[in-house]
Amino acid sequence: MQRRTFIHHFGLSAVALGAGIPKLRPTTDFSLTILHTNDLHGRFEKTTAFSAQASEMIRKARNTQQNVLLLDAGDVLNPSLSQGHELQWMKSMGYDAFAIGNHDFDRGMEDLARQIQQSQLTTLAANYRCENTPLHGLIKPYRIFEKAGQRIGVIGLGVNPQGSIPLVLREGIVYQDPLETANQLAATLKQVEGCTLVICLSHLGYHYKDQQISDLRLAAETRHIDLIIGGHTHTFLPEPVVVNNLDKKPVLINHAGWGGLLMGRMDVQCRGGVIHTVKGENIPVGSGELN
Template sequence: MYNRRKFIAQSAMAAGSVLLGSRALHAASMDVAPVQYLTILHTNDTHSRLDPFPMDGSRNEGLGGVARRAALIEKIRGEAEHVLLLDAGDIFQGTPYFNIYNGEPEIKALTQMGYDAVTIGNHDYDGGIENLAAQMQAHGRFETIVCNYDFAGTPMENVAVPYKIFKRGGLKIGVLGVGIELDGLVPANLYGNTRYLDPVAKANETAALLRSKGCDLVICLSHLGYRYSGNKISDLKLAAATSNIDLIIGGHTHDFLEQPEVVRNKNGAEVIINQVGWAGIKLGRLDYRFERGKRGKVERANSLLVTKKTGE
């Protein structure tokens, strides 16, 4: 079993920094600024929650809402040098918006907020694979990324990609995605001919490819779930069984992690895992610093509560 280490405690002696891996930066050989910054913003399991929770005395009253999240994202974009905005799946299902409009407003909202990439959660199949493909094609202006679903012969075949490389300044950021096993979780008629492949094997293969292409940071968008009591593959197990992944942005289990988890991969390098609950209540933020010829550092990690105040 893994030792839980609070990210903030681990990084306190290094001015809030965590060293990521032992690989030299690709940017070191490029004519770029000696120090570069990257801000990663992320969500997961937003579940069609477009409006804030109602003011009804419940635990989450007044929290969330895409308008407030959009305002917070734009505020950060105005302050940060380079930003990457990502989601770890389960965009659909949870409010009448999905039941009535089949995911159209959810995908339009992600597009308008400027998401760069998402992966696919099990509930994203709730309208069927044909609906998922149609919504992404018609309204999505971001990458849909998953490497362990074989979509050959399905409507998603030309919609999803196994990975994408994003450039921010002189940095190359590789993003891959992994999805949970659908059999027994999603009715077979909804996911059709989608074939589930071993997420550890595919993640290792894809991360190695991204590293070979000179990526300074490799991110995995995961809808596997953070932790399980048995042998089921989780983000913790994935991190320990893989190489070349620096950061796992997780979903599915709706865990509100107070600070990111740090796990050693099979080569002894550190992998950061983060997840920010569900329903768009929080926006995850990780601020990276890259120095030429040195290893990347996370200088700050925050889970930002989305409220009326943050949306002002």
């Protein structure tokens, strides 16, 4: 698999992102490295190659970069296991958060609740209401990470369960419009919570031929989101894609295929509290083939 590096320079227009925002902390120049996966489907339990190589990449990044976030955009479970420990594995690898995917319901909500409780892994889905389910209190809408003295907001978004999760496995989950949810939450994170960056960890899918909500639409039809890290459609992007949002500000979207064949990496450089450049690449892991 060919490895490409992508560098996007944000223009002067990006400076306006930081203007007039209350509570924004005094900003210094800082960098943030984001490593990310999606749609692992438990493949790390079938082959140790991914675990070994991915953990080496993570270790190196954490040793050489001051500020690292390790994120996953959902569908981590291997449904062929009767009782798995996928979230424990993620926690042991050092994942900071993951957004719930439709296949993370494959063994039922009780099993998912058990895994979240045991692993204490930050599990995100801002557009799923779970009050009347075993997942109540376990799935959070967002989490704010403190890096380089800055606040980095990470929002989780789940795909529409109708048609993607059998009803018996999701009884009681209330799905809310991801576009509206993300737009409101991103504004709150920027304007009230003082986040310098807002990242959407999305299991909506990259793109569809019809008008259903996708990461491309999410980027174009919202404000205040800087980066979208996605999954669900098993999309192999050679490099991150740039889409202008409603304010004509650039939003970067990246997906890293599936099955642990790629590890996504984005090195974000901020100057004066706004993104100046993003260097992105999707790095092949293992042989680059499923086994």
